[in-house]
Amino acid sequence: MGDTRISGEVIGIDLGTTFSCVAVARKGHGVEILANDQGNRTTPSYVAFSAATASSERFIGEAAKNQATLNPRRTIFDKQVTKAVVTVPAYFNDSQRQATKDAGTIAGLNVLRIINEPTAGALAYGVNQDPNTKRNILVYDLGGGTFDVSVLEIDSGIFQVLATGGDTHLGGGDFDQRVMDHFVQLIKKRYKKDVSKDPKALGKLRRGCERAKRVLSIQTETRVEIDSLMDGTDLSEPLTRAKFEDLNLDLFERTMRVVRSTLKDAKMEKREIDEIVLVGGSTRIPMVREMLKKEFDGKEPSKGINPDEAVAYGAAILGANLTTDQVGVVVGVILLDVTPLSLGVDVVGDLMSVVVPRNTPIPTKKTREYKTVKDQQSIIYFLVLQGERTLTKDCLQLGSFEITGIPPAPRGAVPVEVTFEIDADGILTVTAKEEATGNSQSLAIDKYKRNLSSREIERMIREAREMAEHDKKEKARVDARNQLERAIYDLKKAVSEKLHMCDGDKTVVEAALDEASDWFDGNKNACMQEYKDRRQKLKGLLKKLSPA
CATH class of the missing domain: 3.90.640.10 (ATPase, substrate binding domain, subdomain 4)
Incomplete structure (x- = not known):
C-alpha cells in the first residue's frame, strides 16, 4: 500500500467551548503552541458583531470578549494554513462532527481529521513516554463547557481507546x-x-x-x-x-460517577490505571485533583502536560503524522478511537439488531447477514438505529432505506448483507447488498438530521443500564410473539403441502390456524405467557400432520 499522507504543514485546533488553542509540529521545533495577535496562547471562543449596518464589523476572541478590534490572519510564520486536525468532545454525534468539518471548510480549511478531545490529550501525554512500555491511562478532560473521560492503552506507538464517557453539559x-x-x-x-x-x-x-x-x-x-x-x-x-x-x-461527584462507569465499560480496575492525565483548564481546581487521588487510592494525577494546551498539542501530533513534510518531527503513532453508542438495524420484529457494538474501535467496517422473512418477498426495508436499548422504539432512528427487486423465493432463502462502515472521523455509511442480483443501497448518515443532543446520548446509556432487566423481559415477550407468528406461518405452509391429510383433519387444523391468526393480529401487546400458551396449543396440531 502506498503512502497516503499529504504534503504541507497541518495545524491542530482545539475548538473549545470557552477557549480555543492552535498548535503546529515543525521540523527543528517540535510542537509549538501558536500565540494569537495579542500574544496569548489561548483565544476566547467568542464572536461578536457590531450594529447591523453596511459597515458592521466582526470581532473574534479577546476582541469579541472585550469589544476591541481584531484582524485574524490564517498564517504561520508567513505560511498560509490550508490543512487542519480539529478536536471535538468525545460524545459529539455524527451531525455535530460533520458541522465542525463544514465550519472548517467555510473558514477556508481542509479538515483532514476530526479527533476526540481526550484522545488528543492522550497523544500529548503519550508521545513523550517510553514507546516500549505498555501503559493504561485515564484521561480526565474537564473544560469550560464539557466533560469527557477516556481510558486508553498505549503500546509501541499504538493508542487504542478502550472506552469513553462524558457529560457535555458540565464544565x-x-x-x-x-x-x-x-x-x-x-x-x-x-x-x-x-x-x-x-x-x-x-x-x-x-x-x-x-x-x-x-x-x-x-x-x-x-x-x-x-x-x-x-x-x-x-x-x-x-x-x-x-x-x-x-x-x-455535587458537580465534582458527578464527574467521579462518569469515571467509574467508563472504567467499567473498559473492563478495567482502578489499580490497572498507570497514569491519570488531566486535560482542560478546569482540572486546575484543587478539588478535582484531590477527588481523583482519593478515587485512585492515592495515585497522583500527572502534571507533565499543560491542561489548557494538551488537546491542541495532541491534534498537532496527529496532523504531523498525516503529512510527509513532518517525518521525524514526532514519533509515528497509530490511533484507534471508539464509537460512543451501538449501531444496528431493525429488519422485522421491533428489536434492535446490533451490528457495531458501543466502544468499537474506529475506523471500522462490520457486516451482518439478514434473510427474507416472507415467501416471495421482493422488498426488504431497513431502519438504521443507534442506542443501547433492546426495542426499536427506545433507540434513535438515524434513517431508513430499502432493497428492491429481490428474486421470488421461499422465506429465509435470500440473504442480504448489511455493512456498517465508520470512518476515522466517526461518520457512518450503511450499505445493504442482495447477493443474487447484486442490488445494493447505501445511506450516508451524516446527511440526515439526527436531532440527537449530547445530553440524549448520556441519557440513552444511563437508561440502558437502568432498564436492563425491563428490556430483558420485553425482549423475551417480543421473541415469544415472533415465535408464535413463525409457528402460524410454518403450520399454514405445512397444511398446504400435506397432500395425504384427510379433509376432516385439514378443516380442523385450518380453522384453528385462522383463529390463531385472528387472535395474533388483535393482540400484539399480549404477555409472554399468552404467546407461549398459544404456540404450545399449535404444537399439538403438528402431531395431526404427522403420519400415524
Whole structure:
C-alpha cells in the first residue's frame, strides 16, 4: 500500500467551548503552541458583531470578549494554513462532527481529521513516554463547557481507546454559575438589589466569579470585587476555597460517577490505571485533583502536560503524522478511537439488531447477514438505529432505506448483507447488498438530521443500564410473539403441502390456524405467557400432520 499522507504543514485546533488553542509540529521545533495577535496562547471562543449596518464589523476572541478590534490572519510564520486536525468532545454525534468539518471548510480549511478531545490529550501525554512500555491511562478532560473521560492503552506507538464517557453539559461554566447564584442571593439579601434582572450587571458578576474561581486554584481565599455593579453599588465580598467546593460538590461527584462507569465499560480496575492525565483548564481546581487521588487510592494525577494546551498539542501530533513534510518531527503513532453508542438495524420484529457494538474501535467496517422473512418477498426495508436499548422504539432512528427487486423465493432463502462502515472521523455509511442480483443501497448518515443532543446520548446509556432487566423481559415477550407468528406461518405452509391429510383433519387444523391468526393480529401487546400458551396449543396440531 502506498503512502497516503499529504504534503504541507497541518495545524491542530482545539475548538473549545470557552477557549480555543492552535498548535503546529515543525521540523527543528517540535510542537509549538501558536500565540494569537495579542500574544496569548489561548483565544476566547467568542464572536461578536457590531450594529447591523453596511459597515458592521466582526470581532473574534479577546476582541469579541472585550469589544476591541481584531484582524485574524490564517498564517504561520508567513505560511498560509490550508490543512487542519480539529478536536471535538468525545460524545459529539455524527451531525455535530460533520458541522465542525463544514465550519472548517467555510473558514477556508481542509479538515483532514476530526479527533476526540481526550484522545488528543492522550497523544500529548503519550508521545513523550517510553514507546516500549505498555501503559493504561485515564484521561480526565474537564473544560469550560464539557466533560469527557477516556481510558486508553498505549503500546509501541499504538493508542487504542478502550472506552469513553462524558457529560457535555458540565464544565467550568457550571462552577461559575453556582458561584453566581450564591452571590445573586447574597446581593439580594445584603444590598437589596436583584442582579438577575439586569443583564449588564450579570455579565460583570459572571466575570468577577470566573476570576475568583481561578484565584482559588492557587489561594484559599479571595474577594469578589466589582465597581459599580448595579445602580452605583460596589460589590466587595469574600469567597473561600472551602465555600467554592461546597457550592459545587455535587458537580465534582458527578464527574467521579462518569469515571467509574467508563472504567467499567473498559473492563478495567482502578489499580490497572498507570497514569491519570488531566486535560482542560478546569482540572486546575484543587478539588478535582484531590477527588481523583482519593478515587485512585492515592495515585497522583500527572502534571507533565499543560491542561489548557494538551488537546491542541495532541491534534498537532496527529496532523504531523498525516503529512510527509513532518517525518521525524514526532514519533509515528497509530490511533484507534471508539464509537460512543451501538449501531444496528431493525429488519422485522421491533428489536434492535446490533451490528457495531458501543466502544468499537474506529475506523471500522462490520457486516451482518439478514434473510427474507416472507415467501416471495421482493422488498426488504431497513431502519438504521443507534442506542443501547433492546426495542426499536427506545433507540434513535438515524434513517431508513430499502432493497428492491429481490428474486421470488421461499422465506429465509435470500440473504442480504448489511455493512456498517465508520470512518476515522466517526461518520457512518450503511450499505445493504442482495447477493443474487447484486442490488445494493447505501445511506450516508451524516446527511440526515439526527436531532440527537449530547445530553440524549448520556441519557440513552444511563437508561440502558437502568432498564436492563425491563428490556430483558420485553425482549423475551417480543421473541415469544415472533415465535408464535413463525409457528402460524410454518403450520399454514405445512397444511398446504400435506397432500395425504384427510379433509376432516385439514378443516380442523385450518380453522384453528385462522383463529390463531385472528387472535395474533388483535393482540400484539399480549404477555409472554399468552404467546407461549398459544404456540404450545399449535404444537399439538403438528402431531395431526404427522403420519400415524
